[in-house]
Amino acid sequence: MYEDLQIDIANKDSLTKWCTELKCSKKDLIDAVLTIGNKAKKVNDFLILNRKKKSDFR
Numbered sequence: 001m002y003e004d005l006q007i008d009i010a011n012k013d014s015l016t017k018w019c020t021e022l023k024c025s026k027k028d029l030i031d032a033v034l035t036i037g038n039k040a041k042k043v044n045d046f047l048i049l050n051r052k053k054k055s056d057f058r
Helices: 012-022 026-036 040-049
Strands: none
8 A cells, every 4th residue: 555655744735645545643654764764664563562542442
């Protein structure tokens, strides 16, 4: 799904878009990118594994 996409945390619009797409906070997204790199698939997996991604369940 996110295989070849990259996240640009320096771009405010991109940051907001990816936070919405990955259902996470800006802080968690920035931390993930700085830790694992800017590949969207790796960031998504990192957020899931570290339970930083918000669940759709309520």
